[in-house]
Amino acid sequence: QCILVCPTGALHTKNDKQQVWEALKDPDKHVVIQTAPAIRVTIGEIFDMDVGSLVTGQLVAALKRLGFDKVFDDCFGADVVVMEEGHELMERLESGKDLPQFTSCCPGWVKFCENFYSDFLDNLSSCKSPQQVFGSLVKTYYAEQAGIDPENIFSVSVMPCVAKKYEASRPEMNDSGQDRDVDVNLTTRELGELIKEAGLDLKTLPEEEYDHPMGYASGAGVIFGSTGGVCEATLRTVYEKMTGEELEDVELEQVRGKELKEGIVDLGDGREIRAAVVRGTGNARKLLDQIQSGEKDYDFIEVMACPNGGCVGGGGQPVYSGYDRWTKMGEHYVKRAEGLFKADQQKEHRTAHTNPYVKKLYDEFLGKPHGDKSQDLLHTKYVNRKKYTRDRLYGVKECNEEAI
Ligand code: SF4
Numbered sequence: 001q002c003i004l005v006c007p008t009g010a011l012h013t014k015n016d017k018q019q020v021w022e023a024l025k026d027p028d029k030h031v032v033i034q035t036a037p038a039i040r041v042t043i044g045e046i047f048d049m050d051v052g053s054l055v056t057g058q059l060v061a062a063l064k065r066l067g068f069d070k071v072f073d074d075c076f077g078a079d080v081v082v083m084e085e086g087h088e089l090m091e092r093l094e095s096g097k098d099l100p101q102f103t104s105c106c107p108g109w110v111k112f113c114e115n116f117y118s119d120f121l122d123n124l125s126s127c128k129s130p131q132q133v134f135g136s137l138v139k140t141y142y143a144e145q146a147g148i149d150p151e152n153i154f155s156v157s158v159m160p161c162v163a164k165k166y167e168a169s170r171p172e173m174n175d176s177g178q179d180r181d182v183d184v185n186l187t188t189r190e191l192g193e194l195i196k197e198a199g200l201d202l203k204t205l206p207e208e209e210y211d212h213p214m215g216y217a218s219g220a221g222v223i224f225g226s227t228g229g230v231c232e233a234t235l236r237t238v239y240e241k242m243t244g245e246e247l248e249d250v251e252l253e254q255v256r257g258k259e260l261k262e263g264i265v266d267l268g269d270g271r272e273i274r275a276a277v278v279r280g281t282g283n284a285r286k287l288l289d290q291i292q293s294g295e296k297d298y299d300f301i302e303v304m305a306c307p308n309g310g311c312v313g314g315g316g317q318p319v320y321s322g323y324d325r326w327t328k329m330g331e332h333y334v335k336r337a338e339g340l341f342k343a344d345q346q347k348e349h350r351t352a353h354t355n356p357y358v359k360k361l362y363d364e365f366l367g368k369p370h371g372d373k374s375q376d377l378l379h380t381k382y383v384n385r386k387k388y389t390r391d392r393l394y395g396v397k398e399c400n401e402e403a404i
């Protein structure tokens with residue numbers, strides 16, 4: 001039985017389904033949706049399918065029947081993040097500045113860093129999350145390609161995460177020139193309700209394909225949904241770019257899974273990348289303290305705030321009741337992650353830089369990774385919120401309102 005409980009404690013979230021229904025009914029709106037990597041292995045549970053079932057095709061079919069004008073894959077946005085974040089990492093490795101580089105695609109982690117470890121803000125990748133990269137591209141690149149006025153585009157995302165609602169509302173995440181790059185964010189549970197309200201059953205639907213040009217992703221983009229996936233996806237591209245050689249085995253298992261994983265990627269000729277993956281803010285705090293004390297030293301670190309497998313166990317995902325729910329959920333996270341790694345294996349392209357639609361995006365629109373246009377649209381700045389947090393902790397009334 002699925003119930004509405006948030007395992008990350010973000011309990012006071014609003015339900016945004018009504019806004020989506022209204023947009024779908026509005027004949028003047030061109031409504032597009034992006035689905036995050038982890039949704040394809042979890043939404044089936046809301047329709048009594050086996051945990052970890054890979055239901056990408058049925059998910060797309062349901063969204064088309066709901067009336068979305070275009071159904072896109074947020075994994076394409078993840079591939080673009082790999083290109084941007086990977087080039088940023090290569091630049092930092094060359095200059096030796098602002099290392100280690102931290103991933104920035106988890107809004108829970110970004111906010112934690114802004115509040116409690118603002119000394120590390122320059123170490124965060126300036127690249128936005130896949131949701132926001134995608135949102136920005138929908139209202140610029142896609143609008144241009146399709147010949148649609150971006151003012152008429154209503155952009156929806158489905159995410160495993162309640163923190164993504166907050167992320168989409170941050171002013172520094174909106175650069176397309178419109179009010180918002182992502183107009184509404186739905187959680188997996190909200191989308192499940194929407195599909196049921198339309199009288200559809202995911203189980204019985206035929207498999208359908210995402211639309212183009214933002215519906216094809218490499219396997220690297222797909223594994224973003226599991227802990228270790230962002231690090232592995234980025235290192236696949238960085239390795240091939242830095243060595244000029246193809247990886248014989250793209251599966252970098254040394255950075256998958258567990259609460260803290262460390263791995264070294266050997267680039268040959270004496271060069272290496274020291275990587276770490278950590279999930280849960282308690283584990284992140286320990287690691288950051290060790291880095292500050294000089295006990296640990298890395299080049300690249302992935303942090304995901306959700307302690308149970310990253311986004312596959314996010315606060316917007318189906319959860320379970322009953323005395324054994326924690327044991328059950330522990331097993332479920334593993335099965336969900338297995339579903340994503342299976343989807344990666346089924347992909348023709350396993351690295352972001354070989355995705356033909358990503359190449360087309362750079363050729364026809366962005367120019368080059370981490371270039372001027374990318375920096376305008378796909379990169380951001382973070383806010384030092386430490387003063388506010390300290391003031392609040394010590395009961396001082398005065399606070400930095402702009403930083404809240
Ligand atoms: Fe959201 Fe959790 Fe994924 Fe972070 S790890 S993006 S908080 S679901």
